[in-house]
Structure formats: structure tokens, C-alpha cells
Amino acid sequence: MPSAAERTRTLVQSTCSAVLIVPGAEGARADQLMPDVRTVGADGEVFLLFPADAPVVRAATHAQDDELRAVLELTDVAPVAVPHRIRGRAWVSGWLTCAPGIAEPGHMMLRLEVGEVYVDDLWGDAAVSAEDFAAASPDPLMEYETELLQHLAAAHDDHVQGLSGLLGDRAGVRRVVPLALDRFGLRVRCRDTAGRSFDARFDFPEPVQEIHGLRRAMHALFEAAARD
Known part of the structure; x- marks a missing residue:
């Protein structure tokens, strides 16, 4: 399974929604707290691009030499329609400063020095050290996952439904929907005839x-389901 550090790096560098919570910007609208771009630097720091007049930029500018604590809160929502669509959340907290001279005019790059990381997702919840976060890499399928899951649901629904044959003794599966994809396997969300939902995982x-x-790997998985 992917490590907690890898899962968090994947969320930070993915397109899932994110807001930056900073003291002094409590009255800002949610969209004003969403960075336009976020990247992870070589030392594990998180760079966040905002308009120069964003409330979080003003807060970081006014703090100057003081330590400004901030939390980057990420919410991962399944790209296909399933019950309980939130797949996970992560919180990256640390110290926020301005990084002038990096962004184009009209914008400011903020630097979040990572102190603590916590993830709560489909795999469970875990704390991640700043060192492990810096050393981890995002999942190599991250940039394709949304498109691939939507493609599976729209164009290969018959194959996806056939995966229910690999669930062994579990009976009464009425619907199977692709939920998550990473380098280790595919996770689906199933609904039984009583309307109850449960997840199943197919490892590559x-x-x-x-x-x-x-x-x-996907062709081999579908062929195995067809033979069952």
C-alpha cells in the first residue's frame, strides 16, 4: 500500500481542493484562501501561489519576522458519483513566509515550512513527519487518475460491473463504481441489494x-473477472 507520506504528497500535488488557514484572514471568503498553484520544493517546503492582494498574502506580509503559523487543508473528492464522495483529507501545518521575486507581477508566492502533517483517507489516519513528507514522492498515476476513473465509469461499465465476480463469497452486489486508483491497485465502491455500501480493493x-x-494491469484484472 502507499505510505502515509506518499498519500499526503499525492494530495498536496494533485488538483484536489485546498484552503490555507492563516490567523488574520479569518473573514476571507473560501475562494480567497485557495492557492492558484501549489508545488513542493526540494527540501519539502510547500510553495503556494496567490494573487498579490489575497488576504493570506497580506497576513504573511504584515507578520514580517514573526512566526506565522498556517495550515493547508486538503479535501479529496471522488471524481465519479459514489455514495460518500469524500475520499480523504490532509492537513499540512507549519510556518508561512513570503517568497518575493518568484511569481509573476500581480501574484505572490508563499512558502510553507512544514512542521506537522496528518492524513485521514481510505487507508486510515496517520501522522507524517516533515522528514518523511520531504522524502516521499507522489503517486506516478496522480495526473491520470481523474480521467481514468471517469473513463472506466463511462466507457467500460460492463467490465467494472464484472469485477463483482472476484469478490468471493460476498453476494448480492448490485452496483460497482471505480473509486480510486494508484500504482498498487484499483479500489471500487459497491452497493448491495439492501442499499449498503462497501469498498473492495484489487491489487495489481x-x-x-x-x-x-x-x-x-487493468486488462489482466478484467480478464480474470471474465474467467471467474
Whole structure:
């Protein structure tokens, strides 16, 4: 399974929604707290791009040499329609400063020095050290996941429904929807005839590193379901 550090790096560098919570910007609208771009630096710091007049930029500018604590809160929502669509949340807290001279005119890059990280997702909840966060890499399928899950749901629904045959003794599955995809496997959300939901996980024979390997792994999975 992906480590908690890898899962958090994936969320930070993905397109899931994020807001930056900063003292002094409590009255700002939610959209004013959402960075336009977020990246992770070589030392594990998180860079966040905002308009120069954003409330969080003003707060960071006024703080100057004082330590300004901030929390980047991330919410991961499934890209397909499933019951209970929130797949996970993560919180990256640390100290916020301005990083002038990096952004284009009209914008300001903020630097979040990571102190504490916590993730609560489909795998469970865990704390992550700043060192482990810095050393981790995002999942290699991160940039493809949304499109691939939507494609599976729209164009290969018959194959997805066939995965219910691999669930062993569990009977009465009425609907299967692709929920999450990473280099280790595919997770689906099932609904039984009584309307109850549960998740199932199908691991790939070996971790997938790129899109061509994923296609081979998915074909093997669907073929196994067809033979069952």
C-alpha cells in the first residue's frame, strides 16, 4: 500500500481542493484562501501561489519576522458519483513566509515550512513527519487518475460491473463504481441489494509506474473477472 507520506504528497500535488488557514484572514471568503498553484520544493517546503492582494498574502506580509503559523487543508473528492464522495483529507501545518521575486507581477508566492502533517483517507489516519513528507514522492498515476476513473465509469461499465465476480463469497452486489486508483491497485465502491455500501480493493501483480503498465494491469484484472 502507499505510505502515509506518499498519500499526503499525492494530495498536496494533485488538483484536489485546498484552503490555507492563516490567523488574520479569518473573514476571507473560501475562494480567497485557495492557492492558484501549489508545488513542493526540494527540501519539502510547500510553495503556494496567490494573487498579490489575497488576504493570506497580506497576513504573511504584515507578520514580517514573526512566526506565522498556517495550515493547508486538503479535501479529496471522488471524481465519479459514489455514495460518500469524500475520499480523504490532509492537513499540512507549519510556518508561512513570503517568497518575493518568484511569481509573476500581480501574484505572490508563499512558502510553507512544514512542521506537522496528518492524513485521514481510505487507508486510515496517520501522522507524517516533515522528514518523511520531504522524502516521499507522489503517486506516478496522480495526473491520470481523474480521467481514468471517469473513463472506466463511462466507457467500460460492463467490465467494472464484472469485477463483482472476484469478490468471493460476498453476494448480492448490485452496483460497482471505480473509486480510486494508484500504482498498487484499483479500489471500487459497491452497493448491495439492501442499499449498503462497501469498498473492495484489487491489487495489481506488481506496482505500476506509467500508463502503459496500467493498461496491461487493468486488462489482466478484467480478464480474470471474465474467467471467474
